[in-house]
Amino acid sequence: MSDNDGKKTLGLRGGPRAGNVKQSFSHGRTKNVVVETKRKRVVVPKPGGAKPSTGGAAASGGDPSKRPAGISDAEMERRLKALKAAKAREVDEAAEREAEEKARAEERERRKAEIEAKEREEQEREDALRAKAEEDERKKREAEDAKKAADAAAAMPAPEAEAPRAAKPSSAPRKAPERDNKNDRNSKGKAARDDGRRSGKLTLNQALRGGEGGRQRSMAAMKRKQERARQKAMGGPVEREKVVRDVQVPETILVQELANRMAERVADVVKSLMNMGMMVTQNQPIDADTAELIVEEFGHKIVRVSDSDVEDVIQQVDDKDEELQARPPVITVMGHVDHGKTSLLDAIRNAKVVSGEAGGITQHIGAYQVKTDDDTLLTFLDTPGHAAFTSMRARGAQVTDIVVLVVAADDAVMPQTIEAINHAKAAGVPMIVAINKIDRPEADPDKVRTDLLQHEVIVEKMSGDVLDVEVSAINGTGLDTLLENIALQSELLDLKANPDRAASGAVIEAQLDVGRGPVATVLVQNGTLRQGDIFVVGEQWGKVRALINDKGDRVEEAGPSVPVEVLGLNGTPEAGDVLNVVDTEAQAREIAEYREKAAKDKRAAVGAATTLDQMMAKAKEDQAVSELPILVKADVQGSAEAIVQAMEKIGNDEVRVRVLHSGVGAITESDIGLAEASGAPVMGFNVRANATARNVANQKGVEIRYYSVIYDLVDDVKAAASGLLSAEVRENFIGYAEIKEVFKVTGVGKVAGCLVTEGIARRSAGVRLLRDDVVIHEGSLKTLKRFKDEVKEVQSGQECGMAFENYDDIRPGDVIEIFEREEVERQLD
Template structure:
């Protein structure tokens, strides 16, 4: 069978068989490619050799006689490969077919590509080998020099066995790694004195860094890839650092200037000191404080820790954002005269606003509700000798804060006292505010034309408050005036100008402005509007201003006559538009450089107020807790207040706070300037509060929502009426006073048992009278044993309404049967009397 197969394979190819390219010219080999994480891939590489073609006449010979190609050797001539391609007709005579021709051309092209790639790889490898050899030689020389120096130092330190330093090791052949290693070993000093050398990378690291497969790697088989230039540079850097670390001295600790705010976390403190947070925690533990890395410590503790570590400390505070916003003090050379600011103060209905109207020749009193001033009015009056700025303050008791602000912003106080009324409580309060502000007082004795006016009595009454007028050898100027008839108004103006000249009132107009907010409100069409008085500098449109918790850019300035102005000079009152919210009355208004600074200042102020509120509510002592439990039983009237200006709302809140007693209180859950809107209705609904509007109205949506929710909205334009209604509501919550009225006494003579009624006491009225339905007390041995009501009162089996003294009757009690002979029955009535909040306030005083 095998012989037959051998014969079949050695038979010559017949003419009808298709010719094919023999595979004897192709050699195959396998190359394993390794990747990271233990992955590998086997690649089959085929090596094609050039085919040697025979003569055209040899095509018809048997295939068995075709000589087999021998392995490539130097003896094989290259001439057959350069023979020209046979003509097309040779295929018919037994030459190459078209498929063989294409395969041959493809093999030739691939051979050329491989030759080019091999040449590029060889060139690159030669360059890498040269660079590596140069770097190795340089590193070796540096290492040998370092070893020699270390050996010399070691030899000098050895006192027992001194030996000369070994000679430098000659350069080893880079190609012979083994011999070089042996030579270095022989030339090294003793092992105990040898400096630490970096560990040589293992074979596993090289295998891990094996890159992608190239033709050069495939042809070289399993030869390991050389280290890259970058890896070699990194290795040399590590060796240099280690050598420097062994030879150099330890690095000195750096001391820094640490900025410490009011509170700081341990982690942040460690970062600023460039210390480990663990060391800071250990230091705190030594002081008896247990903390974690994210805990907050105060600035004093942080300063102690920083100084303990040797650093210098610079303390900063959040309030530093407000430093310098008021500017420096002005030089005397830059100061110019300015109009005086005069505040008119006095008791209610003493004619303050009427006097100001007479000076301005306008009628402001007619525009005030009830004829009383409820806002601070700021005006400027032009005289022959210059301008005078007037501030009109309310005289009602509820506007104490307004009068205090008026005294702080003024240069001169005009104390108006009615000649027919004399010194009143608000007059005394105005004197107190003027003295606290340290401003001079001019007494204006008004209403001298009224019947019963007595200016002398006014001067005498002022003496008791340490106000000695000029006519009584004092230093306080006084003027007798009549606002209605215009008497002595010119004299009053001259007195004001004279006082201002004595004071030498000056200001620097060429600087950023600052002033005081006199009043603030929220206008529906214009937004937040602040009435301010410029005290220094010049306020211009476009300035960035800060007033309390509000800030903004000045969009418009309006003077007291309603005209738009481009700037406001010192002592000029103006309305400022452009703030983001209404400021508080009395806030200081300043001009800052940028919006970022203004926003930073207001954010800090808002945050401080929020923290203060949180602290006041969170920290509570036992006494405060007990007081709070007592107040839990106290009834209250909840009020939501909206006013036209901030000052009026503040005055109303202060007036309502004074009405609070131990039994009932008026609690204002919210107050603000502006109209009543839907959010106010929702808040009042949630708090079960009554809505009060002072000189404001609710919009349509708010009115509809109030009707749906059943909330009551009350409008007021006079503060008296608002306070009186709150008093009435609070009085309705007070428990009435029970008053007993004695009627008479009766003595029990005998006790009878009556069917369907129970026990009935036969009594004789000894004093007064006894009425059916009245309250009774059963007294036995001078001790009250029962309180109740009479259910039955009979005389001779007839029901009667009352029994007078000296008569006998029968009495039965409700739900009580234990009556004995000799007991005394006391009969009385109880009357409930309503109390008022004024009575309760008088009792608590």
Template structure:
């Protein structure tokens, strides 16, 4: 019964549904309920036609010779023939694609990939050909029995096996064969122009994410190849933060902080460290160090070496000094009246602090009008040596006065030649011989008494010997051979500076080298600017000013100080950088705590600079007798190695001028029964000048004697400490040889000097590296105790050797 039913089910072409008997296959039913008005409704049966899908081997179970028609009207035999034809075409295309791909891979594949065996398309069955990738997948795959899946596509109960569905037009959709992993992947995403132009664009490349994953995988596996250390040249300024240092080293900030902690420096990422510490850190990380300083911006600002061929003679720069009542101003006015150019122009209309006189012989002399020696010394204290010759005015009827003596000392300290102008020769009481004798007391020896200093008797009121004074100045200038190069960038000195309404900052500049032109960029002290106008001493605008020419310069952005250097630079950026650096340095100097120069610091400066060992002094006293006694006693303290140099001595209180002279000469001021005025005290506190007050002459002599003794090199003397004998030798790893000793005499101190004696012959002299008793490091070991000793950088020690221990003492020398 079961067999009959199975046979009937196989032969029935019809399908019995619960309600309706249909004669066509592929038709399904569905009930739809329609609603009408007044609550009426109707149920309608809707038939749905389903597509009949015929598989290639569907007719296998049918009886022999029985033909079944599909929805396309083809029999199973016709479908099978068509599939066989398609299989042959597919196999031919696969073989052609495989052969062409093998040729391409032989030419372009990498050597590492070329070693892998390629699969050749030599398969015979349809299942093997399906696994071979093809260029363009065909719609009909080969029929393979082991790829079938039992799928129910409809309600037909007589379909035991399911086949592929048909698409539109009767085409059968085929599965695309899988792509082998050995073949290059298809390119996806956007590409750049560089990638598009590369010849090897068709080669496979890893993405960034893939490379990152590969690095992480290697890192986790412990096979990550360490990166090669990159050695950099690190620029280190005077002060640098830890963050900036780590950036320049290309190292992690935590690593830099760890290295600092190992050195004993506790610093955070934002703190600053000095250049020496930063250099040690950079060296520890293996980088090369290049030290720079903020002051390097001024390198090359001043041209020191010049070609002697380009030098040309220049006019001398003369400063007139003297007592205020001795006719200095009148002499200057008289000298200006002898100016030929000024006479032709109708007289001088403006006085700017410096002017130039042209003589009848076409020679020129530049005069600087300083109100006194204080301004002269102030410029010298700033390092501006602007004066070539000093004219010292002395009244013939009054002789040498206090300010005259002070002017002499300032001129000598500046190391410039002096010309004595004995003025007021028109007065009845004029006595030039008395003036010459008084000058000899201050080491001013004139030519008439066998010296080398020139003197001229003049009269500013009558014009007596003014031409002779000018000739004497030119003669002295010829002896000095004053030359300068006018064909270079200008350098000079600011004589004075002022602020005028409508003109801004106006500064009088004395050009020393080169030629200053309108439009030049310059730096003057901490200020900079561009030359907008040049005005000479006759109030005429000029385009250029050569060496030894005084001019007024307009174009400063701020008022410079008298004595500041004036230098022309190539561009505005450098001028601004130099100005900012000098401003910053000035602010730091003001904010820093003023520390007075002690005697020890003064001595160290003198020894470092390699100058003559002299002790410069300025002496001020209440009476003339005390001053002479002090100067005489101090002069007798001088020896062949050291001596006292008295720059200035006078009667009266300590003034601001004395402090200025002490600053310029690094001298010490001694006040005997006198005190400094408030201005001098403020200047001394500001400039760090030491002022010592005394009331007993012997105290002055004792202190100066001790100071001179400090200039002397100390005496070195050896002090014997003790002796030890080596009993045994121990070799300790990472330390070397250690001598086991017995102290036989005196004591042995750690860090002291030692001598190694063998048969009473000194074979080594050095220092003691370590001193231990048992396992503890000790400071000293006394007689009768055992200890262990090791030498610094020396290991050639033997038993029965003797060790002498001694110290080197420095004994200060005195003048006794």
């Protein structure tokens, strides 16, 4: 038995052992997993088995006989150390895993506690609000019951002892329904909480958070939702009173816009339309008749409007007499070119304006204010005088109160003088004739007065009612008299305006400034234009960013008859447009868009051929007429308009000038692109091309020409258009020959024996065959011979032989007319 005790039974040692591992997942979830672990075999030497020896065997305590072959004591010791380190690491890792698991469990418990605390806090707040609502409702019912009891007691007197008994039954049975209502409200409140409804005060975050899917809800919708929840908590929904609205409906309107104007849900409007058989979405338009049916179905009133009604916001104010105040007169200086209009105004203003104009001629409308010696304020408009600026003079006459007609005493009445007279008569404004240049030796003022009689302008000296003054812009003669007559005329007109209303005025000139953007020179006619005003002018709108007077100073406001430069437009308006101040930017933008659309439709209607005959006639005209295309860029709108009008007058039935594009501002790359596509030159008037445009023009071979005087531009275009004219063919008759005899020559045909009776017969010339002075053939000669020799020409009095090209019907007695053709270049008038 003792021997067997020392022996071990044969078996599997270090086999797999079962164990549990806890796995952690997100959101605090865990899972226990059964795993098997395998023991590692560890070789431990038996105690007392090691014999004393030197080296690593004694230190390790192992038995060298039982050690695996080839392993030294040092290797054995190294392996034992590695085993111990591995066991230590396993212990450390197990401790770390246990600590992490413990931390995660604590974090889950903390989060769970926080969520439960929030839910309890939310529940307590809702319970408090519900309790408060129940208390208010109970107090309200008690007050109503007490009031009813008092009213009943007052209506039917009873013994004092019976009153309490009568009152008791009314209060006793109220508790059970109250508990029922309370239970109902609790259940409703719970359902409301389940639906995500929140009670309490509405915050901006709640309003902006919106519903599901990121959809934002308006503040009004949140308030309506809160009101519905409160009504439910108070004992049931209460129907709101229907609000009847006046709905403005244009000719076409989007379904969504119609729903917004009715303050109804878009889904309800779409459903109503589908019930009517119209399958539409909220972004589709419907006509006014359909919209009227929808508006009436929802119980509202329809107000029909048209697109043009957007301009009704521009106030048409009828000024009262007590609101009117005196305003300075607006004087327009008109006359023929180089008659001294600007020099005369220059003398009045004591400034040098004419020196700043190219070529010494006025090419823009200038607006100035002058204060006389008696502190009378006058507003002067200086208009160009030459023929190209007819429209500018017309605009000056439309906004003026008095016209000063300047006529040079040494030149008398000229074409533009007559035109200015007609403008003044059409505008119905009084006229003052200023006979200028009386300091010159050849001046003849009486001739001027006599010439004016032919145009129904009778001055005072000729027993008429038109004031006339002899002036000299050089030495200042008669200027005081001219100003006195202007002041006298303005007093007779009794000019007044209301400065305390929305401003309105006329655009005298407009330009695109590189540094300041679109700039309009506006003459205020009514009201006061202030910085910050929102306005609409023609097809453009804007907000007054700055006002600059005629001296270049910034001003805060401009009253009636004051010319100012207005900055802040979104585009360059047309000269002659009317400026009106409106209330909001939305109104200004809407009016400008409507006007732009109307102008586009009008241009499209004018340019379109409506019938087949018109289309054929237009095509035939386009084929028959040669066109010279050009692009025009000018510094201001008035100059561009004048150049375009001058271009329209150039040409005849064969050639015409076509302005592809005209605009204000520098020549840009897009202008070069259009010119290249059309094969047209670019004409710049007081403007230049930018660097990019110059480079592109050089690459593509587009010609750019710069001008500062309009006459030079007109002359160059006229010369270029003349080059498109077909040359004029002129005939020069050089001789006559009479046929004496007709011969038949083999291989040639009939040959006429002729006598040259006048001039010379040439082989290269053209010929006509005359019989009884009637032309029966025109052609050329096939041969011209003298005797048997072919010659170039035959002199008068000599005989020769002639044969016609492709013509043999010649007889004795016929006359041959000999002529030459030459081409002459034509010029446009």
